[in-house]
Amino acid sequence: MSGVPASAGRGAPAPAARPARLWNIANILTMVRLLLVPAFVLLMLHNGGYDPVWRSFAWAAFAVAMITDLFDGHLARMYNLVTDFGKIADPIADKAIMGAALICLSALGDLQWWVTGVILFREIGITLMRFWVIRHGVIPASRGGKLKTLAQGVGVGMYILALTGPLATLRAWVMAVAVVLTVVTGLDYVRQAFVLRRAGRGAAR
Template sequence: MTDIPASAAGGGAMAQRKATAVRAVSLWNIANILTMVRLLLVPAFVFLMLADGGHDPAWRSFAWAAFSIAMITDLFDGELARRYDLVTDFGKIADPIADKAIMGAALICLSALSDLPWWVTGVILFREIGITLMRFWVIRHGVIPASRGGKMKTLTQGVAVGMYILVLTGPLATLRWWVMAAAVVLTVGTGLDYVRQALVLRRAGLAGERADER
């Protein structure tokens, strides 16, 4: 038996349902809209990148602008979703797809135009896709948080690819080579660190499951 009147209990349940309804996040929130914009920018970027043979400085500048907008939205949509409790199932799926799509499109276009060696594109895409699949592999044991190195990798990749998209000559062309080299080193280094974290997390999770079974 409870000392809470039935009417009060009913009111509390109703208030709880209302609170749940208030907390329901609309698909059309600012974080998801930014993610959708980034997805729509991918085909636009590819068109601009390959227009007029793919080597026209003007078209490449427009492609750089599209790529930059996509990277900027990537900085904001996740932060907005977490800060204002706008996390949705759509965002969880679409955000990483949008991230990989714009970066993958840029790398593949650059390699197809012979501006970037294919092995660089292969290393970066292999790491990005592999780490994403690995996160799903261990997700039942826990979440691998984004590390400071991973954030630095993303920033360096974005700057390096952006510099390759632009038609640069002279010292800037040499500088972009070094920035891309740093991006590749960070890509490989942080990828190996994520693998280590995933193995430790999975080992701990399996040990916990075995302990629960005893």
């Protein structure tokens, strides 16, 4: 006899994976993004909202928020840092910074309200739909969805900087592309959600 317990040999259960801690780098980045929302609004609306210097500071806050959005989800998946808090807070942080920027721009008269309405309706609606079907599965981010996020970020960022001349025309075209991608990818997510829900209900039967 080797003196080694039988459980230590073949058939021994694998150690359970340790759950991710709440305060990990991915969740910290998400919290930073949430805290940047009120800071962005204050910078954007300071001195009446038309001061180019303060608009530049607001753009910097918006850019940092968008960059952290690229990294927190990637880090969470790569290093197994996914938590229930992150699943809820991450999409809220994404929509909060984009929503704050769109509403500020429309309130200042820089962006048409219908553009803000279309984008916010799509973003909030798809987020709620993801939660609606989450028990049946997760709708993965599509290439079109990633392009939509990029177009929105670039377009809104150009509007925050209050560009003039040819660049003002360019930003209008970028925003037009963002709106088209917003609508098209939104309809595709709706289709995927119903397919996923139908498949999940069928499997349950």
